[in-house]
Amino acid sequence: MGKQRILSGVQPTGNLHLGNYLGAIRNWVENQQDYDNFFCVVDLHAITVPHDPKQLAQNTYAIAALYLACGIDLEYSTIFVQSHVSAHSELTWLLNCITPLNWLERMTQYKEKALKQGENVSVGLLDYPVLMAADILLYNADKVPVGEDQKQHLELTRDIVIRINDKFGSKEKPVLKLPEPLIRKEGARVMSLTDGTKKMSKSDESELSRINLLDPPDVIQKKIKKCKTDPIKGLVFDAPDRPECNNLLTLYSILASKTKSDVAIEAQEMGWGQFKPLLTETLIESLKPIQDKYQSIMDDKNYLQTVLKDGQHKAETVANETLLRVKDALGFLPKF
Numbered sequence: 001m002g003k004q005r006i007l008s009g010v011q012p013t014g015n016l017h018l019g020n021y022l023g024a025i026r027n028w029v030e031n032q033q034d035y036d037n038f039f040c041v042v043d044l045h046a047i048t049v050p051h052d053p054k055q056l057a058q059n060t061y062a063i064a065a066l067y068l069a070c071g072i073d074l075e076y077s078t079i080f081v082q083s084h085v086s087a088h089s090e091l092t093w094l095l096n097c098i099t100p101l102n103w104l105e106r107m108t109q110y111k112e113k114a115l116k117q118g119e120n121v122s123v124g125l126l127d128y129p130v131l132m133a134a135d136i137l138l139y140n141a142d143k144v145p146v147g148e149d150q151k152q153h154l155e156l157t158r159d160i161v162i163r164i165n166d167k168f169g170s171k172e173k174p175v176l177k178l179p180e181p182l183i184r185k186e187g188a189r190v191m192s193l194t195d196g197t198k199k200m201s202k203s204d205e206s207e208l209s210r211i212n213l214l215d216p217p218d219v220i221q222k223k224i225k226k227c228k229t230d231p232i233k234g235l236v237f238d239a240p241d242r243p244e245c246n247n248l249l250t251l252y253s254i255l256a257s258k259t260k261s262d263v264a265i266e267a268q269e270m271g272w273g274q275f276k277p278l279l280t281e282t283l284i285e286s287l288k289p290i291q292d293k294y295q296s297i298m299d300d301k302n303y304l305q306t307v308l309k310d311g312q313h314k315a316e317t318v319a320n321e322t323l324l325r326v327k328d329a330l331g332f333l334p335k336f
């Protein structure tokens, strides 16, 4: 039997932060040998909110370079840019026409983003989850590794598959494959450094709320120094009234590759004055290899372009086949 297929993606909007790394990319890297992987830079998703055309291409390069710098290995994985494979837009249209509007209006992320943006929310923002479904379904993905916040979009994707198979396929000959989310418990929800009840997010106004993967050591030090804590001595996991404490211990445990129980023992007598330098050091050390590699990849655009061109060809082969299958099931007149 062949390997199972994985597909995932990140939007090229600004810098990647620790939540993106621990919730998503690190898991892609760790399990990549066991799967046939497709990782895309989802630039079409990045324009669902107002964007700067001067930065989009550069941000797209940066995310692709970060994928490689974090350890995505081209022997097992294909890296490509979503807008380079036109089947994504085309399948989105087909899926749009079988997706009930109220399924989209229910999406939490849409409601949150629409609320933040106020007026002039685009149709694209509402349609974002259908585009995401197209990304996944074009590659017949078995598993989709994402952070907790994407679970609802995965459920919607599954509902779309069930509906299309029901209407246009048969049990023996389903049109699309039903994918499953792959959400790791640890790191699935990295919280903000300034409020342990909110998730770490690219869109938070405060830079102090997140550690970016490309933050230099002095910035990391400053952010940890200023991050929110509490006046209690003795650091513990899972105390309901100490969300910041739980978040910072979890970050330390994952990045230092220590078990939760080892960290619990190590930190039980500590105060913040002792723990913060330890966390700072761990962060700086674990991000340094990524930062070094990122720089050398960004300095070699020819290499990056070759990677993305190869990726496009591999992705197109799979995606176009699925698109034809869907068009056929929907009854379109084939090209002559």
Ligand code: AMP
Binding pocket: 009, 010, 011, 019, 020, 021, 022, 023, 024, 145, 146, 147, 148, 149, 150, 187, 188, 189, 190, 191, 199, 200, 201, 202
């Ligand atoms: P985005 O930045 O929205 O493109 O998200 C890219 C990936 O990072 C998705 O798989 C998200 O689920 C994941 N992610 C984003 N923020 C966090 C967070 N605070 N904790 C864990 N995972 C996250």
Ligand code: TRP
Binding pocket: 007, 008, 009, 010, 011, 042, 045, 131, 132, 135, 136, 144, 145, 146, 150, 153
């Ligand atoms: N919506 C995802 C996010 O913001 C990014 C994304 C787009 C994605 N298409 C995808 C993730 C397909 C997994 C699979 O996090």
